[in-house]
Amino acid sequence: MPQPGAALLVVAVLLPVSASALCFLAPRLARAIAVVVALVLALTVVLLAVQLVTHGPLEYRVGGWGAPLGIDLRADGLTVFMLLAAALTGLPVTVYGLSYFPASGAAGGFWPLWMLLWGALNALFVAGDAFNLYVTLELMGLSAVGLVALAGSSDALGGAMRYLLMTLTASLIYLLGVGLLYHRSGTLDLALLGTSLEGGATTWVALGLMSAALLVKSALFPLHFWLPPAHSSAPAPVSAVLSGLVVKATIYLLLRLWLDVMPPGKAGLGAALGGLGAAAIVWGSVQALRQSELKLLVAYSTVAQLGYLFLPFAIDPAHAGVAWRGAAYFVLCHALAKTAMFMTVGNLQKLGAGAHLGELQHVARQFPVSLAAFGIAGVTIIGLPPSGGFLAKWLLLQASFGAGQWWFAVVVLAGGLLSAAYVFRVVGLAFVEEGTRARGDVAPKGRTSAAEWITLAVALATVVLGFTAPLMLGVLDVGEPFGQPSGEPLSEPGGAP
Amino acid sequence: MWMLDGTLAVSLVLIASRALAADDLFEAVALFVAFGLLMTLAWVRLDAVDVALAEAGIGAGFTGALFLAGVARLQRQARVRRPGREVHR
Amino acid sequence: MSRAPSRAVLWLLLLTLGGGLGWAVLSLPPVAQGLGEQVRQHLQVSGVESPVTAVLLNFRGYDTLLEIAVLALATVAIWSVATMPRRRRGLAGPVLVFFVQVLVPFMVLLAGYLLWSGSHAEGGAFQAGVVLAAAALLVILAGAPLPAGAGGWPLRVGLMLGLLVFLGVGVLVTTTGRNFLELPPAWAGGLILMIEAAAAISIGASLALAFRGGRPRNARAGS
Amino acid sequence: MTVAFLYALSGVALFVLAFHALVSRRHLLHKIMSVNVMGSGVFLIIGALARRTPTADPDPVPLALVITGIVVAVAATALGIVIMLRVQAATGRPELPPADRN
Numbered sequence: 001m002p003q004p005g006a007a008l009l010v011v012a013v014l015l016p017v018s019a020s021a022l023c024f025l026a027p028r029l030a031r032a033i034a035v036v037v038a039l040v041l042a043l044t045v046v047l048l049a050v051q052l053v054t055h056g057p058l059e060y061r062v063g064g065w066g067a068p069l070g071i072d073l074r075a076d077g078l079t080v081f082m083l084l085a086a087a088l089t090g091l092p093v094t095v096y097g098l099s100y101f102p103a104s105g106a107a108g109g110f111w112p113l114w115m116l117l118w119g120a121l122n123a124l125f126v127a128g129d130a131f132n133l134y135v136t137l138e139l140m141g142l143s144a145v146g147l148v149a150l151a152g153s154s155d156a157l158g159g160a161m162r163y164l165l166m167t168l169t170a171s172l173i174y175l176l177g178v179g180l181l182y183h184r185s186g187t188l189d190l191a192l193l194g195t196s197l198e199g200g201a202t203t204w205v206a207l208g209l210m211s212a213a214l215l216v217k218s219a220l221f222p223l224h225f226w227l228p229p230a231h232s233s234a235p236a237p238v239s240a241v242l243s244g245l246v247v248k249a250t251i252y253l254l255l256r257l258w259l260d261v262m263p264p265g266k267a268g269l270g271a272a273l274g275g276l277g278a279a280a281i282v283w284g285s286v287q288a289l290r291q292s293e294l295k296l297l298v299a300y301s302t303v304a305q306l307g308y309l310f311l312p313f314a315i316d317p318a319h320a321g322v323a324w325r326g327a328a329y330f331v332l333c334h335a336l337a338k339t340a341m342f343m344t345v346g347n348l349q350k351l352g353a354g355a356h357l358g359e360l361q362h363v364a365r366q367f368p369v370s371l372a373a374f375g376i377a378g379v380t381i382i383g384l385p386p387s388g389g390f391l392a393k394w395l396l397l398q399a400s401f402g403a404g405q406w407w408f409a410v411v412v413l414a415g416g417l418l419s420a421a422y423v424f425r426v427v428g429l430a431f432v433e434e435g436t437r438a439r440g441d442v443a444p445k446g447r448t449s450a451a452e453w454i455t456l457a458v459a460l461a462t463v464v465l466g467f468t469a470p471l472m473l474g475v476l477d478v479g480e481p482f483g484q485p486s487g488e489p490l491s492e493p494g495g496a497p
Numbered sequence: 498m499w500m501l502d503g504t505l506a507v508s509l510v511l512i513a514s515r516a517l518a519a520d521d522l523f524e525a526v527a528l529f530v531a532f533g534l535l536m537t538l539a540w541v542r543l544d545a546v547d548v549a550l551a552e553a554g555i556g557a558g559f560t561g562a563l564f565l566a567g568v569a570r571l572q573r574q575a576r577v578r579r580p581g582r583e584v585h586r
Numbered sequence: 587m588s589r590a591p592s593r594a595v596l597w598l599l600l601l602t603l604g605g606g607l608g609w610a611v612l613s614l615p616p617v618a619q620g621l622g623e624q625v626r627q628h629l630q631v632s633g634v635e636s637p638v639t640a641v642l643l644n645f646r647g648y649d650t651l652l653e654i655a656v657l658a659l660a661t662v663a664i665w666s667v668a669t670m671p672r673r674r675r676g677l678a679g680p681v682l683v684f685f686v687q688v689l690v691p692f693m694v695l696l697a698g699y700l701l702w703s704g705s706h707a708e709g710g711a712f713q714a715g716v717v718l719a720a721a722a723l724l725v726i727l728a729g730a731p732l733p734a735g736a737g738g739w740p741l742r743v744g745l746m747l748g749l750l751v752f753l754g755v756g757v758l759v760t761t762t763g764r765n766f767l768e769l770p771p772a773w774a775g776g777l778i779l780m781i782e783a784a785a786a787i788s789i790g791a792s793l794a795l796a797f798r799g800g801r802p803r804n805a806r807a808g809s
Numbered sequence: 810m811t812v813a814f815l816y817a818l819s820g821v822a823l824f825v826l827a828f829h830a831l832v833s834r835r836h837l838l839h840k841i842m843s844v845n846v847m848g849s850g851v852f853l854i855i856g857a858l859a860r861r862t863p864t865a866d867p868d869p870v871p872l873a874l875v876i877t878g879i880v881v882a883v884a885a886t887a888l889g890i891v892i893m894l895r896v897q898a899a900t901g902r903p904e905l906p907p908a909d910r911n
């Protein structure tokens with residue numbers, strides 16, 4: 001008996017994929033198609049969340065066969081939470097793209113590629129099959145490469161090439177792991193693997209290969225070598241999606257494998273991941289502080305912020321549930337904050353202000369809206385109240401105190417301080433009024449563009465997320481994705497972290 | 498048949514290493530195509546004729562043609578290119 | 587890839603990789619059933635007789651749909667990255683023209699045969715698509731110009747045909763109360779042949795255009 | 810050891826060999842070709858192990874996966890070659906630019 005509403009899972013994949021084909025077929029209509037589809041897609045995801053909350057976890061059998069012969073799509077709270085994150089980021093990026101990309105020219109390739117990337121993200125989130133995930137990884141990686149190359153500069157082309165080689169190699173390593181798992185257990189279905197998989201050489205080598213591949217794709221320090229060149233040279237809306245969603249999709253997949261597939265005996269691996277996450281936070285933040293180009297600063301900030309998502313792997317399993325809820329909320333807040341930051345960079349570049357930190361002076365007076373957006377997004381990145389970022393970090397701290405792992409809290413707090421340093425460095429420079437103008441030909445303050453207002457709206461959304469947490473976490477908890485009853489109500493944050 | 502399979506399995510590795518070690522790009526492509534044909538044979542030996550057909554057509558044939566065209570264009574670009582000017586867009 | 591690690595570290599990594607993989611492979615049981623038995627049991631209702639085609643186009647058709655999307659994606663990405671380099675001249679000569687005139691119709695026939703053959707023996711959309719692409723390549727090599735308006739909608743439709751037909755069939759069957767891509771057994775054979783024919787055309791077009799290395803110069807830049 | 814394991818080990822060797830070439834060769838064409846050979850190695854491992862069935866016919870599921878993989882690989886190769894040509898056109902060298910720009 002098919003569940004009512006489960007078909008929305010496949011709709012969330014087919015809609016953007018067909019939109020991509022239509023954008024290619026009718027380039028003149030591409031912009032209109034993309035905006036309409038983005039709206040419908042957002043609505044679909046909201047409906048899906050309603051279905052999930054009323055009916056519990058959803059399952060859809062593509063082709064009607066069912067696992068192990070066919071391919072199943074599944075959704076629990078975490079799945080829908082990620083779909084929501086994609087929609088909340090994707091919608092403003094689509095609207096922003098309208099003003100960022102000219103109506104004609106080679107940049108028209110943005111629309112079909114972006115729709116396909118969105119489709120790949122959704123397909124990855126709902127997939128319940130290890131090989132199907134390989135195909136979605138390739139779809140995601142290749143569309144991301146095409147989007148990076150769109151910028152056309154030699155930096156962007158080099159970044160795209162490096163990205164391509166990375167993503168192809170990592171996908172093949174992932175596929176090898178999937179193949180070995182299949183030959184070990186006779187199924188590709190993640191849920192069946194989770195119940196039937198036994199330890200042993202083949203299993204651990206296979207899971208090791210898959211994890212390593214996903215770590216490279218997620219740019220976990222020290223495997224982040226490909227991220228700054230690609231993320232800093234891509235067009236601004238593309239950088240936003242890459243930093244906000246694409247790297248997190250592979251962390252999501254890693255978490256799925258960790259929670260649903262890996263047999264017990266993985267504490268050592270978890271500790272290693274947590275340790276690398278902590279190193280990423282410190283190293284990435286220091287690198288961000290050292291940058292002289294705004295876009296590279298934001299890109300290294302991503303390397304640092306991704307570290308937080310690996311900390312919960314190292315938390316005592318009894319308390320990991322709280323940490324994972326914090327990490328999931330962090331994904332959402334960081335996606336929006338990074339989107340606002342990259343949009344700010346895009347605005348400054350479009351309006352003729354330098355992307356170089358040295359040229360930032362006077363920017364505050366010329367582009368007050370963009371700068372305000374950057375500052376507000378910075379509040380979430382630092383993790384100050386009342387932003388969503390504060391709440392996410394609060395949950396992480398709560399888990400670390402609960403588990404008695406104090407080093408974890410130290411890293412979270414240190415990361416907050418370091419990010420405060422680089423955010424204030426940018427905002428501070430922008431407000432400098434005295435001194436000689438680096439460039440006399442900077443345009444005087446004009447009308448605030450639509451793109452700037454969108455940027456501000458996205459930044460403000462990160463603040464709104466600080467107040468909508470009970471609702472969002474209610475969706476997240478459906479089906480208990482983190483494997484333990486989340487009976488305890490969300491405790492109100494009492495003081496500053 | 499063990500002789501045949503053993504020889505094939507070893508030659509696959511040898512010819513792949515030659516292809517990837519060749520400094521002359523045309524030579525590398527030629528060796529790559531030969532590697533694809535050996536892969537086709539291996540698939541036949543493994544009773545996977547569907548895969549053998551796909552490998553012969555796509556893996557050896559088409560990928561080889563793509564590489565060949567790529568090398569030809571690389572060399573043409575290298576001759577035509579003047580510094581600071583994009584040739585290809 | 588970038589920062590060349592020291593040789594020792596690289597070799598250590600390679601040894602671990604090779605050793606671990608060899609160990610993992612040799613630890614597998616020498617005989618395993620896999621899903622082969624299940625595939626055979628459901629073969630009668632799949633609409634085709636070849637097990638591999640049944641898996642590709644029916645049991646795991648969703649994978650193949652996304653894979654055709656990957657091919658379409660490659661074309662879109664290539665078109666947005668580069669334009670076709672100008673051809674100086676074709677290799678036209680009487681021998682080549684003769685070959686084209688004789689071989690191309692024969693290759694189109696062969697593609698049709700491979701498509702049909704895929705339902706009960708070896709062959710199928712991908713193999714047929716490659717033969718179509720090879721035929722197109724011969725024509726290109728012979729120096730034939732792209733037909734006027736090649737960058738326009740006929741070519742675009744050809745490139746997306748496989749994806750659109752696959753999606754269309756998948757959605758159409760849901761009107762009978764089935765799941766997406768749940769092919770009714772009585773119709774499965776015909777529907778699969780239709781999907782494969784469309785896919786072969788798109789594969790042929792994508793590969794042939796990939797060989798030309800960019801979007802046609804007369805195509806609207808917004809790909 | 811059976812034929813399946815023989816070819817699977819050959820696939821392992823191809824994979825390791827190609828990984829080495831991917832890291833050590835500088836020309837982008839060599840790198841793209843290395844990824845292709847690495848793919849062939851992975852496909853050979855997956856496909857050869859499908860021959861371990863008790864019957865005469867191999868398990869069709871891994872073979873279908875391999876065919877899917879081969880098509881994805883050619884799509885990626887086509888894109889890679891186009892980007893390689895543009896990299897050469899923009900920088901004059903068909904190589905990756907140095908990673909450290911900061």
